[in-house]
Amino acid sequence: MNGNEVVRVIDKVSEGRGITTLRFELDRTVRPGQFFMVWVPGVDEVPMSASYIGKLKGITVREVGEATKALSSVKVGEMIGIRGPYGRGFMQPAGRYLVVGGGTGIAAVLPAIEMSKDRSIVDVALGARTSSELIFEERARKASDHVMVSTDDGSKGHHGTVVSLVDEMLSKRSYSQLIACGPEKMLFYLLEVCKKHGVESQMSLERFMKCGSGLCGSCVIDGRRVCADGPVFLGREIDEMKEFGRSKRDEAGRSVPL
Amino acid sequence: MKGLRTVLAGVTLGNPTMLASGMMGETGASLAKAAMSGAGAVVTKSVGLEPREGYKNPTLYEADGYYINAMGLPNPGIRLFKEEMREAVSSGVPVFGSVFASSIKDFVTVASNMEEIGASAIELNLSCPHAKGYGMEMGIDPEMVHDIVREVKGSLKVPVFAKLTPNTHSLIEVGQAVERAGGDGVVAINTVKAIAISVEFRRPVLSNIYGGLSGPAVKPIGLRSVYDLYDNIDIPIIGVGGIDDWRDAMEYIMAGAKAVQIGSAIGKKGMTVFSEITSGMLRYMEHNDVREISDLVGVAHERK
Numbered sequence A: 001m002n003g004n005e006v007v008r009v010i011d012k013v014s015e016g017r018g019i020t021t022l023r024f025e026l027d028r029t030v031r032p033g034q035f036f037m038v039w040v041p042g043v044d045e046v047p048m049s050a051s052y053i054g055k056l057k058g059i060t061v062r063e064v065g066e067a068t069k070a071l072s073s074v075k076v077g078e079m080i081g082i083r084g085p086y087g088r089g090f091m092q093p094a095g096r097y098l099v100v101g102g103g104t105g106i107a108a109v110l111p112a113i114e115m116s117k118d119r120s121i122v123d124v125a126l127g128a129r130t131s132s133e134l135i136f137e138e139r140a141r142k143a144s145d146h147v148m149v150s151t152d153d154g155s156k157g158h159h160g161t162v163v164s165l166v167d168e169m170l171s172k173r174s175y176s177q178l179i180a181c182g183p184e185k186m187l188f189y190l191l192e193v194c195k196k197h198g199v200e201s202q203m204s205l206e207r208f209m210k211c212g213s214g215l216c217g218s219c220v221i222d223g224r225r226v227c228a229d230g231p232v233f234l235g236r237e238i239d240e241m242k243e244f245g246r247s248k249r250d251e252a253g254r255s256v257p258l
Numbered sequence B: 001m002k003g004l005r006t007v008l009a010g011v012t013l014g015n016p017t018m019l020a021s022g023m024m025g026e027t028g029a030s031l032a033k034a035a036m037s038g039a040g041a042v043v044t045k046s047v048g049l050e051p052r053e054g055y056k057n058p059t060l061y062e063a064d065g066y067y068i069n070a071m072g073l074p075n076p077g078i079r080l081f082k083e084e085m086r087e088a089v090s091s092g093v094p095v096f097g098s099v100f101a102s103s104i105k106d107f108v109t110v111a112s113n114m115e116e117i118g119a120s121a122i123e124l125n126l127s128c129p130h131a132k133g134y135g136m137e138m139g140i141d142p143e144m145v146h147d148i149v150r151e152v153k154g155s156l157k158v159p160v161f162a163k164l165t166p167n168t169h170s171l172i173e174v175g176q177a178v179e180r181a182g183g184d185g186v187v188a189i190n191t192v193k194a195i196a197i198s199v200e201f202r203r204p205v206l207s208n209i210y211g212g213l214s215g216p217a218v219k220p221i222g223l224r225s226v227y228d229l230y231d232n233i234d235i236p237i238i239g240v241g242g243i244d245d246w247r248d249a250m251e252y253i254m255a256g257a258k259a260v261q262i263g264s265a266i267g268k269k270g271m272t273v274f275s276e277i278t279s280g281m282l283r284y285m286e287h288n289d290v291r292e293i294s295d296l297v298g299v300a301h302e303r304k
């Protein structure tokens, strides 16, 4: 059962500019890449990836609007509503894999780095616009021997997008698979890079979610539900999606440019 | 699959399973996907005259055995729905266009637009339990239902079905009003008006407070509704409510439904639920030497 529950926030960490992690206890099994519907009473309920999946669960929120602002203001000891976990998560690839996180997408892929029992077979590329938005670098280093970072403004690591960093990494080393989460435009170009190097990928997509539970269809992309059939899809599945990188649906189900 | 063929007011379905309104029915691609996955027909999300964003989240409460939803009829509006219908219709199975409106005039407008853009039949949403001024607020009044069905029927060529609400003591009267007005069939049931409260927050969970109960918990109510209607009207009945597997579907058919719609089960089972149900039905028919599914419609009434 993954229905509605209320949990108490027992820890709160500021990760970077406008980015906050909330931790809480929830006795449910969560796989890397799955998400919760998180309720702030009187405000909204929004999808949030699980950034911690052990006994102590966690979400990492980037402030962009009303709901995320309210979530960032929740204090230790206060309560939030949780539904889930929902969706198909990341699967552990056989052999060496590369985990790529862009922006707040890093929160969603961190558990995919930690799911490897062998830190030498998981490499990591993390990218953000600027160093203050680069999150979980230390946490990634604890789980992987090979962590590279990039910033668009060059304030830390590789100067440029994480896509160009990954392009270099794929030229140097061979991987059985790539796991990624980040803005759709980033994923769009990342998929091109994967195809160029002949690497299969698993990517986590984002769409407007209402039910989160596979019923309403507000999150569909090319007829598939991001909340229930995804959010993780294989690169070859995404490659066939006409709407990927181009359009999404608004609250009324109208197609709008991405 | 010949034995599963069913005919609803002249519309032929390859098998009696249909995608219920509101389940992924906002987009053409998802309707087509349900068709490809084995649904005998699909019903669109209820579409209105203008685009609607629906209610703010939370719009869904989930528990073991049931859901309560108050989506608030989000839809892109009938004008933008043309593109979606093109894709849905190209799937080859009949597409029932579900429509809602707050006046008879608007019902006629949206329904005729739905017909123009390719619907094989119209399903009138006279039963949504949580939209102010719509759905159930009209659908509990037999006279109102009669007038809506008559006017819509009078302006269309395709068959018109009315989707009924269980939130009334006069379900039979409403069903009879549909028949009297020339309606081609009824769909029973829509969700049951319900509420969920958070003990911790001491407030209702859904932003709209009220929502509609669906899933396994409503099956006995849906079955009773179909059973009662079968005894009191002669137009085809489509059964909906809590159907999870072939056995549930068969119960509805034996209660008197010529077809069944599947909603909430899509949440957990996805689109494979259609082929799962049809193959279960076929197996049952084989074991019991039943040639046509129509031979089973309403059989439970013979053993009163």
Ligand SMILES: Cc1cc2nc3c(=O)[nH]c(=O)nc-3n(C[C@H](O)[C@H](O)[C@H](O)COP(=O)(O)OP(=O)(O)OC[C@H]3O[C@@H](n4cnc5c(N)ncnc54)[C@H](O)[C@@H]3O)c2cc1C
Residues within 6 Å of the ligand: A035, A044, A045, A046, A047, A048, A049, A050, A059, A060, A061, A062, A063, A064, A065, A066, A067, A068, A069, A104, A107, A108, A205, A206, A207, A208, A209, A210, A231, B057
């Ligand atoms: C599967 C999934 C996992 C996510 N994981 C995270 C995460 O780990 N951390 C994080 O910070 N953000 C995550 N998001 C994005 C997050 O849900 C939105 O940023 C948030 O809903 C914005 O709400 P708001 O009220 O603050 O902003 P608003 O001002 O309401 O909206 C800002 C933008 O956020 C998006 N958005 C708003 N509501 C929703 C909704 N119900 N569903 C999807 N998108 C919405 C829209 O694109 C909108 O344009 C995730 C989204 C999805 C779909």
Ligand SMILES: Cc1cc2nc3c(=O)[nH]c(=O)nc-3n(C[C@H](O)[C@H](O)[C@H](O)COP(=O)(O)O)c2cc1C
Residues within 6 Å of the ligand: A211, A215, A216, B020, B021, B022, B023, B045, B046, B067, B069, B071, B073, B098, B125, B128, B163, B189, B190, B191, B213, B214, B215, B216, B218, B240, B241, B242, B243, B261, B262, B263, B264, B265
């Ligand atoms: C999320 C959701 C959205 C729905 N939207 C509509 C709708 O737009 N129009 C309608 O007539 N019924 C709608 N319904 C009702 C279903 O079509 C169906 O009648 C009801 O859920 C009972 O069937 P079930 O138990 O199989 O879900 C909706 C139900 C759910 C759960």
Ligand code: FES
Residues within 6 Å of the ligand: A208, A209, A210, A211, A212, A213, A214, A215, A216, A217, A218, A219, A220, A225, A226, A227, A228
């Ligand atoms: S959010 Fe409702 S189906 Fe995905």
